[in-house]
Amino acid sequence: MKFTVAQIAQVVGGTVEGDAEATVSSLAKIEEAGPGALAFLANAKYEPFLYSTGATAVIVSPDLPLRQAVAATLVRVADPYSAFTKLLEFYAQATRMGKRGVEQPSYLAESATIGAGHYRGAFSYIGDNCVLGENVLIFPHAYIGDRVRIGDNSIIHAGAKIYADTVIGRRCVIKAGAVVGTDGFGFAPQPDGSYKAIPQIGNVVLEDDVSIGANTTIDCATMGSTLIRQGTKIDNLVQVAHNNEIGRHTVIAAQSGLSGSVKIGDFCVLAGQVGIVGHISVASHTTLAAKTGLQKSVREEGQVLQGYPAFSLRENQRSAVIYRRLPELERRLATLEKNQPAPDKP
Structure with a gap:
């Protein structure tokens, strides 16, 4: 061009x-x-x-x-x-958007509908009662399960898997190998020490302008919806567990993992390899630096946290300086103790 x-x-x-x-x-x-x-x-x-x-x-x-x-x-x-x-x-x-038409072999269920200007790549699959908007691009080997809804101008890249009942907004991008809507990790312990799977009957909802990176997994809710709000961008190799709610225009970098029922606010930043325990919330405009492990809720907006367990970035950096000096401080302490006069006997 x-x-x-x-x-x-x-x-x-x-x-x-x-x-x-x-x-x-x-x-x-x-x-x-x-x-x-x-x-x-x-x-x-x-x-x-x-x-x-x-x-x-x-x-x-x-x-x-x-x-x-x-x-x-x-x-x-x-x-x-x-x-x-x-x-x-x-x-x-x-x-x-130059991609148009249908490559064969591909499958579109008779009960599914797809808008004008679409593209369906070879070996793609679109299940029963799906509703896809205009200018939707489905690249080769993508799988769209039953009753999925996809908004106008969204792109599903090669090999992505969209499980049943997922709702995807307009202008969303699901990159290669991503899995959206798979069962959450729900197992009930039994008296004999074994585990029984808990059916996951909810879905995943992606609002408009959401981007999901390659090989990222977003679990469906046990009940209700795992919700990714408008404009959020999720990197490659991220795990989002069941019943999470991620706010608007939040960014999550690679290899981060969110346990179940986490609520992330708007305009947050999660750097690489951030880990968050389940059932806590993170206030809007929070930044979690790389490798941060978050174990409790963040209720005050605008904080920058780092470390495991997470605390203030500035305090964490000061602590790191002290940590690096520990061998030196230990030698100094040993010298002081050696030179200290013995206490008088009573």
Whole structure:
């Protein structure tokens, strides 16, 4: 796909310095870009590449001074990083939405309905009484169980599994290998020490603009719904257990795990390998740093926590400094004790 620099400037709301009719067909890093590529400059340490890049066009800030001649056409925008991100989204949508039609073999139940402009890849399966909106993309080997609802412009990538009764909103993305709606980990201990499975009869509800990463698992509720609210983004290899409720625009990084019946507020950040015990709540605007283990509810908004068990990031960092000094402090204590005069005998 080719675009003129003028068209790019229109998409990002920028102004052109140079050849507005020059064409670009790819996006690239400024230090690696060649002819036909569009790059961006947002970090000052990469400025030297602006004068040597082979890119046809570069997105820059409006107040960036030029210290020497620039061969590339410039597109000046208020926020180059955000503008380039917008172009990545535009490019991804343009290429993905180019998929249309049905590849064979694939299966669509007679009782299922799917809107106009859809794509069904080879070996995909859509079960009974499913309702899929317009421009939905179902990539090869994806499985859509019975009675699933998927909103307009959502994408189900290759090999994803969507279990029965799941509800997926508009513009959602389920990446390869993700499993949404599988049974929660519910087993009742028996008098003889064995365990009996508790039927999981609830579902999973994803609101609009939710993204689920590759090989992430979201369990259905025992009863009711496991709920992922609007705009939340979940990374690869994350476990979300049954009856969780995750608020709006929260982000969860890879290898994190949430036990059952956890409630996460809006605009929270869970960094990599965060673990949360069951049946607690986390206030909105909370940040849990990498490898944090949370054992009790966070009731005050805006906190940044770290460690296991979790406590204030700043206090945790101070404690880490002391921890690193423990061998030295032990030697000093031993020296002081050795030099201390023996106490007088009574």
